[in-house]
Amino acid sequence: MSLITSTSPHASVKNNTGAFMRQVIYATLPGLAVLTWQFGWGTVINVLWAVVVALVCEGLFLKARGRNVTFYLKDYSAVLTAVLLGLALPPTAPWWLTLVGVGFAIIVAKQLYGGLGMNPFNPAMIGYVLLLISFPVAMTQWIAPGEAPSFTQSLQLFAGQLPVDGLSGATPLDTFRTWAGNESELASHGILHGDIAGQGWEWVNLAFLLGGLYLISRKIITWHIPAGFLAGLSLPAFIAWQIDPVRFADPLFHLLSGGAMLGAFFIATDPVSAATSRMGRLVYALLIGVLIWVIRSFGGYPDAVAFSVLLLNLCAPFIDYYTQPRTYGHNKPNRGAGGAK
């Protein structure tokens, strides 16, 4: 009889990190479905291709680093990164765009930093920003809503054998960015007026919101980051909109456009690169939201989730220093970095 000897506790949840990741991946499915409905099969093809690239890159680098490849691949973190980046890429993206983006995200932004848990920046957003800066044209060509290409067309686009121009159109964010302050032009662009917000995107964002709520209900994420994110985005938007509705978009438009919900529930909530405490996460997400609104309203890019998240990733350790919770038995929380006093 050989008894198990280990330290307490002797029981633990049946959960594991892989299960956490899988839950997040499942939660993206509504969003993926709506994207496909609105913009064709391009996104699905992107996601699948991205997963393949991610697994290969991750596997190769785990092997190079002398790690147990299957054990670490089972944590699904690479898959999740690939899925999130695949969802963020335009459905018109050719294969090489995804390859470069995902490869960079997995190899440089994650494995070179030491793998899962060690990356200071959100890998998917690193890949996205790399592509956005390097290939701005390819990255801003979205399918016009309601004009989804066929599966064959999508495959041709993926293979880079079909010119994008014929299928692409401006997104509501692009349109608003172009005509902000011009009331008549704004009124003439129907794309800005869907059933709730911008055409097509309102449904996409609602689908991601649904997936996000599922994550909160499964306690995969807490409400702090999404709430902070959405509040940070909508509050300045509401104030500005109250002041000048022609110059500034209304908060609902902001919330249901572009990558708002994907960012709030799936991107900013990446725990590795986020702040740690509840208060820290609230502050972190709030600042992301504000930054997105600032860039959308005044910056050079129509959407700004990736930039905002990365900028706040930089700030996360600093935020952590000043948002420690008050420990039981202490009068006030500790502040500062500690240690090097």
Next chain:
Amino acid sequence: MQHAQPVQPASREPHHRGLEMTQMEGAKTSKPKSIFARLAFGVRRPAMINDFHGGIHPPEMKHLSNGTEIAAGPLPTQLVLPLNMHIGAPAKPLVEPGDRVLKGQMIAEPAGAVSAAIHAPTSGTVSAIGPRPIQHPSGMDAICIVIDTDGKDEWVAHSGISDYTEHSPGELVDIIRHAGIAGMGGAGFPTSIKVNLGDHQRVEELVINAVECEPYITADDRLMRERAAEIITGIHILQYLLNPRRTLLGIEDNKPEAIKALKQACKGCDIEIRVVPTKYPSGGEKQLIQLVTGKEVKSGQLPAQVGVVCQNVGTAYAIKRAVMHGEPLIQRITTLTGESVANPGNYEVLIGTPVSDLLHHGGVDAQNLGRLVMGGPMMGFTLHNPGVPLVKTTNCIIAATAEELPEPPPEQPCIRCGSCAEVCPANLLPQQLYWHAKNDDLEKAQHHNLMDCIECGACAYVCPSHIPLVQYYRYAKGAVRQQAADQLKADKARLRFEARQARIEAEKAEKEARRQARLEANRKKKEAAAAPSVDTAALKQASLEASKAYKAAVKAAKAADADGAANASELKAEADRLKEIADKAKAAVREAGSAAPAAAPAEDIVGKLKKQVGDASSAYKTAVKAAKEAEANGDDNAAELRSKADELKANADNLKAELRDAKANAPAAAPAAPQVDPVAELKKQVGDASSAYKAAVKAAKEAEANGDDNAAELRSQADALKATADQLKAELRDAKANAPATPPPAPAAAPVDPMAELKKKVGEVSSAYKAAVKAAKEAEESDADNATELRAEADRLKAEADHWKAELREAKASAPATPKAPPVPTDSPAVPEATAPQALAAVDPAAAAKRQKRLKGLKTAYNMAHKQYKEAHAAFERAERKEEVTADELNAMQLKVDKLKHKADIARDALDALIEEAKADIRAHTGKDLKTLKLEAARAESALADKKIELEKLGSSSTEDTLEALQSELKALEAEAQIARKALKQAVEEQGLVEE
């Protein structure tokens, strides 16, 4: 009376929930807390004001064991009772192996304030007291009392108190202390201390912990269901002891039967039953206090500091049994559970029962047993040896199958998901703590309040990456404690070092000051002593110079006179002036001399006279010589010169007479100045006179040979000189005869004994003899004609040597044989010369014996003092190494060590002083110190050895004579060595000294 508290919303609907839980076999019982759930059901109950942060809801698994009544445990053949089942000092055994003990008999008593007694759980025989494996997570051994049971279960005489209110709280605390009761919830803190807080500490709330929040455990649950009345009585005793303002009993809502039983038992009493929601770790002391009182115990403080005392229900029950029935803590209710147990349930087991006996009793399927846990699954520890005993704090044994509590999955990277922070009851950030602990960044870990972790295991339970977080915190805490201990140690060492440096500096300074003072005193003394003598010396010097100048002048004048130079008179006047000066100087010296001891006026007078005599004599001689020369040359001034010489002679004679007078007076006038030897002076005079006479004779002879007419005159002159010389010689003889009597004898200073002189003589003669023998041999060999002569000389020397040797032997033989005459050292001048040698080794025997005794006493005293000091020092060092000793205690010890050292030093000094005294005595009595005696002995020994070697070498080649001479020499040396040895031994023994 209704105790459902309006502020305790949990009690509104706990029953269904609790029942549901217990009936949900192994199902996940974590409450859905999702937004959907809250939206769907509304906010089910208002958030508890006093709820603590975090907490988890692991599967309770209580259904396994809470369905059956408490059953009797096994009566094992052997009980193993560790001396340390509680927090604090191990108990002190009161029994020996072989002793028969009765049930309830105290077998180990509490040692110190924080300790608990141990009692025999049943009757039997103590078979051993020694190390046995115990319930320690590391599997270490500890000292245990082993009892072989006899199955009779025979009680020792015991009786309880029917009405505890008739006894003072102090008496009851004593009963609790001697009943060996220690916190039954798991920590095992001696209860007597917790219930004896003293008058200054007001207890606001007495909190009874009936939460039992860990999964699996149902011991308290069953106890409350079945023995609620006894528990309530125990709580009443606690109330009597602590006099709290309120008594709150906290119980989780998953024990409806227990709640019901308690409420029934305490109808009308002042115990408030607070039902708290089921959540782990509500049973943590701090968590429960927060739940039922809303108070937070400050970090690093005890509940008593916020006016709260927390006691376990099991402890209350044990107190009741001890006070009312006189039963010490010898058994407890332990849950035996787990899926490999056939009959899980609660058993009333004897303390010390080996776990294996209980497992056997409960029908454990050994094949299916995967993990054996003592305590709960969250905070218990695994046992690797089922032979370890159950102790006072063992509330549960889980015999789980490998599927039930499987091996933890492999650790995955932390993704900082924050699940741990969500559940931490101390509101820590476990993921950050883990990060810092893993990086050994203890400072940052402490900044994140590492030390406030209660190791409840909630974080590790929820961790999706299966990181053994608690283990990381335990490690980091250990490292922090080690660091703190090291720091403390280093600080102490530094303080000690600094104190020591300061002490050494102070000692040095003191020593230096003492040395300076001594130097100063010495210098002053010397100055005081030297001042007059320096003056005298200077005066003497001046006087001497003046005399010299005068003499030179006189000489010059004479020479001038002789040459008939014109300036002769002038020179004479000058000489006179100088004489005056010299006289003045002499007078000054005389004055100084009389002012100083009884100095040397006589010496000076005599000396002056002598010098004058000398001068006169030489002047006369010169004159005679000149006269002779003149006569020889037939100079016409010869007669003149002669008359001059005559004049000078008269002068010299005059002076000589004066000198004689002065000398006759001198011994009487200056007895204190014996340094100037009149004999020597006389000798010199005699010499002078003789030479003058001889010169005169020579001159006379020359004159006669030349047929000078003044030859007869010269001859008569020479005769006169001869007469003078003869007279002086006679005087010298007289002086010599008187000399020993006249100069004040200084025997103390001159004990260079006759023995030594004899020895010297023997040595001299021996070497002379040897040289003669050698010369004779050489002469014989070369056939020199003086060979026979040399041989005769050698023989003569040998005879002489033999004679001296014999004398030496005699002297030696008489010297040690002389009884220790009692001469007092200071009176030595009174001792006649002849007895001085015998006085060498003589010491006052009574004084010596006394000193010997004192020496012995002092030695013992010193040895004891030194030993005490050494011991104290060692104790101090030991104490320093231990942490629990306070700085004050250390200081006290240091003081004691210093005091003892001082004492030892004083004894040592006294001893040294006495030894010095003894040595000085030896010196005074023998004229030698111990060292000299030793040296002499050693020298004698080596001389003896050398001689032996020489004898051996010469043995074959030498003549009879040589051999004989050598033999006798050897004998003499042997005797000498023996004497030296004896003298040394005697001196040492007499003074009670021990040879180092």
